[in-house]
Amino acid sequence: MPGCVNMPLSQTPRIAIIGGGLTGLSAAHRLSELASEQGLALDITLFEAGPKLGGIVGTVERDGYLIDTGADSFITNKPGALQLCQRLGLGERLQATDPKYRGALVLHNGRPVPVPEGFQLLSPSALWPVLASPILSPWGKLRIAAEYFIPARKNGSDETLASFVRRRFGSEALDRLVQPLVGGIYTSDPEKLSLAATLPRFLEMERDHGSLIRASRTAKPQAVAEDRVSSGARYGLFAGLRGGMRDLVDALSMRINERCTVRLDTPIVAINQLPTDPDALPYCL
Ligand SMILES: Cc1cc2nc3c(=O)[nH]c(=O)nc-3n(C[C@H](O)[C@H](O)[C@H](O)COP(=O)(O)OP(=O)(O)OC[C@H]3O[C@@H](n4cnc5c(N)ncnc54)[C@H](O)[C@@H]3O)c2cc1C
Numbered sequence: 204m205p206g207c208v209n210m211p212l213s214q215t216p217r218i219a220i221i222g223g224g225l226t227g228l229s230a231a232h233r234l235s236e237l238a239s240e241q242g243l244a245l246d247i248t249l250f251e252a253g254p255k256l257g258g259i260v261g262t263v264e265r266d267g268y269l270i271d272t273g274a275d276s277f278i279t280n281k282p283g284a285l286q287l288c289q290r291l292g293l294g295e296r297l298q299a300t301d302p303k304y305r306g307a308l309v310l311h312n313g314r315p316v317p318v319p320e321g322f323q324l325l326s327p328s329a330l331w332p333v334l335a336s337p338i339l340s341p342w343g344k345l346r347i348a349a350e351y352f353i354p355a356r357k358n359g360s361d362e363t364l365a366s367f368v369r370r371r372f373g374s375e376a377l378d379r380l381v382q383p384l385v386g387g388i389y390t391s392d393p394e395k396l397s398l399a400a401t402l403p404r405f406l407e408m409e410r411d412h413g414s415l416i417r418a419s420r421t422a423k424p425q426a427v428a429e430d431r432v433s434s435g436a437r438y439g440l441f442a443g444l445r446g447g448m449r450d451l452v453d454a455l456s457m458r459i460n461e462r463c464t465v466r467l468d469t470p471i472v473a474i475n476q477l478p479t480d481p482d483a484l485p486y487c488l
Contacts, residue, residue, distance in 0.1 A: 215244045219488055220463075221471045223251030224258020225274075228455040229287065235462040236290070247463040250488070252470035256456045259390065262447030269447045276300060276441035276448075285442065291454040296445045309383045311338045324384055325368055325405050326350075326415040343375030348416075355413045364401060365393040371415060 218234060220227045231249050238245040259273040277284035288297055308315035319332035327333045327347065334344050350371050356362075362370075364385060368377040377393065385393050389401060398406055408418035444450040459465065471488050 215246045217246045220247065220249040223249055223256040225260055228256060228452065228459060231459045231463050232455050235459060249459065249463055249465045250469045250471050251467050254468055257452035260448045260452055262449035271447045274448050276443040278440055279442050280440050288451065291458065293444060293450060293454055296450055298443045298445050300441050300443065307384060309338060309380065318380060322380060325381055325402060326419065328419040338379050339375055343373060346373030347376050351414050351416045353414065355409045359410060361397050361399040363394055364396040364398045367398045
């Protein structure tokens with residue numbers, strides 16, 4: 204098997220990380236941190252198929268603007284990313300989002316149009332902004348409003364995000380609002396995403412209230428007020444970096460270059476399990 208290396212167990216443990224996007228970079232960084240905290244020797248190699256690190260994350264400069272071509276911010280109520288930035292010495296470069304520019308836009312007929320106020324990923328918290336939005340046709344708006352009367356599914360099993368939205372709000376809401384919003388967050392096709400794994404609160408809203416619109420009408424007034432002023436993801440909960448997300452990729456790359464071997468332009472085509480051998484690790488790339 205070309206490229207296959209057997210390694211006696213007595214040697215330094217060897218770890219292969221496949222992919223140099225944020226997941227692979229963070230894994231390499233965390234492993235190096237743990238190794239130095241615990242005084243362990245680890246031989247870590249990161250394999251990246253492409254010519255650069257960062258995966259889908261990237262920042263370009265154009266006409267005096269910094270444009271993040273993938274992720275532009277991260278959630279702050281789960282502290283992992285914030286803490287990582289601080290450990291990487293990026294604390295000073297953290298940038299809170301400006302509430303003045305809160306909201307999401309979707310491209311409609313070639314123009315960026317604001318998502319109706321209060322539209323929270325899958326579901327509106329108020330109907331008037333949906334009815335006034337140019338994004339949807341009159342039929343699409345009616346179909347969203349009809350959600351109030353669509354009976355809840357009896358069988359509480361999981362379904363795809365796309366099937367849930369189509370069933371409750373219709374295809375137009377899926378194509379013109381939900382797919383652009385959710386696709387950007389999960390980097391995935393809503394036809395393949397499990398609702399229970401990604402946005403279980405919407406399943407619970409259907410189960411507990413019979414309708415998502417009804418559920419938001421019974422929500423606490425303060426929560427509804429918050430929903431109405433933000434659309435898309437809750438941008439008040441997000442932070443970015445002054446130099447764009449490339450700052451994070453650069454800082455991670457610099458750190459891991461000190462402690463790991465990085466092999467660019469090296470796609471891994473197979474992971475083979477070796478015949479069991481008590482003196483060798485059982486996998487090779
Ligand atoms: C437009 C857009 C906006 C987004 N906005 C946000 C946001 O604001 N906030 C947020 O938190 N998230 C956001 N996301 C999601 C976030 O960017 C991704 O979840 C995250 O960057 C994924 O990182 P990853 O390392 O898992 O995957 P990727 O970035 O896809 O990296 C995978 C890497 O693995 C390499 N690779 C693949 N196969 C092999 C192989 N066989 N051998 C070697 N290398 C291989 C690829 O070349 C690639 O470099 C957004 C995504 C998009 C597309």
